[in-house]
Amino acid sequence: MPIVGITRGSRFLNIFLRLFIASLAASTSAFAENVEDFYRGKTIQIIISTGVGTGHDMGVRLVGKHMERHIAGKPSIIVRSMPGGGHVVAANFVYANAPKDGTVLGAILPAFILHQVIDGRGVQYKAEDFPWIGSSDVDNMNLYLWHSAGIKTVEDAKKKIGVMGATGAGSYTALFPTLMNNLLGTKFRIVPGYKTTGEIHIAMERGEVQGRAGNFNSSLKSANPDWLRDKKIDIMLQIGAVRDPEFANVPLLTELAETPAQKLVLDLFSGEIAMGRAFLTTPGIPDHLLAALRKAFEDTMRDPLYIEEAKKLELEVRPLGHERLSEIAKKILTTPPNLVEIGRTAKFGDQPPK
Secondary structure (H helix, E strand, O other): HHHHHHHHHHHHHHHHHHHHHHHHHHHHHHHHHHHHHHHHHOEEEEEEEEOOOHHHHHHHHHHHHOOOOOOOOOOOOEEEOOHHHHHHHHHHHHHHHOOOOOOOOEEEHHHHHHHHOOOOOOOOOOOHHEEEEEOOOOOEEEEEEEEEHOOOOHHHHOOOOOOOOOOOOOOOHHHHHHHHHHHOOOOEEEEEOOOOOOHHHHHHHHHOOOOEEEHHHHHHHHHHHHHHHHHEEEEEEEEEEOHHHHHOOOHHHHOOOOOOOHHHHHHHHHHHHOOOOOOEEEOOOHHHHHHHHHHHHHHHHHHHHHHHHHHHHOOOOOOOOOOOHHHHHHHHOOHHHHHHHHHHHHHHHOOOOO
């Protein structure tokens, strides 16, 4: 009798499992059809916070070119440049003005996160609300000057004025020279007002300014390989967690700290570089479309055609998942108040932000 009971129970269990699996398959199929129906014939915009022709711009366009093949419905993807305000303009647009229906992504350098915490000028977004898609490459940034400036080291920059081009107040182009002036005693003179970093590069070649900060190492290799080959620039430092093996002789910004307090501040401002070339989307996007975009991004990062073309363009493929991006962003956004105050002093000196 017990044997019969067990057999009957097993039969019911098998029936239940078959029904559950069939239901799951149907729901997955409906999900795929829903995503495919939505994206068929549509165009996705990627809002990029830097100018056209930069290494970052090249990398974003390459992701968009290949990612559209991995989204059900095969939408077209276009890249729209929206520089300004140290990446704040693009962040504001994606947060407040872009359609929240899965047709807009942002490729915004993560300076906008700490800017919300430390500064706040012009901020119309809540960085904690952005859903992250993934990062195509985690890469160190740098600071360099034209070879004729004769400023190769931090010690040189403490003795001689270096004229640095900059875009918005929240941009890395202005941030890192300012931190070094306030913390390390360098004499950088920052010339703001350039719309894009490409304009800064042109100004460097014309002799209007001598240097810039906040470029990715891989962007420098892909967009300005002759600068490296012909030694037109002197790279003073790199910003990141560890030294890039290809620039092994270039010190990290954090290695230049002379006191534990300085190291603490430089660690804070270097932390967001670990997010690399991050992609996000609008708050309020439907969950199933968010999941589809994240999967399409992951599939693109593994796509042999994408990887092959990236290598040809001297772009690295060192992706980071959306979970890790969320963790890093949360850590920055929950910076202890005492460290926020130290950071503000390091950025603005004795003057509060206006």
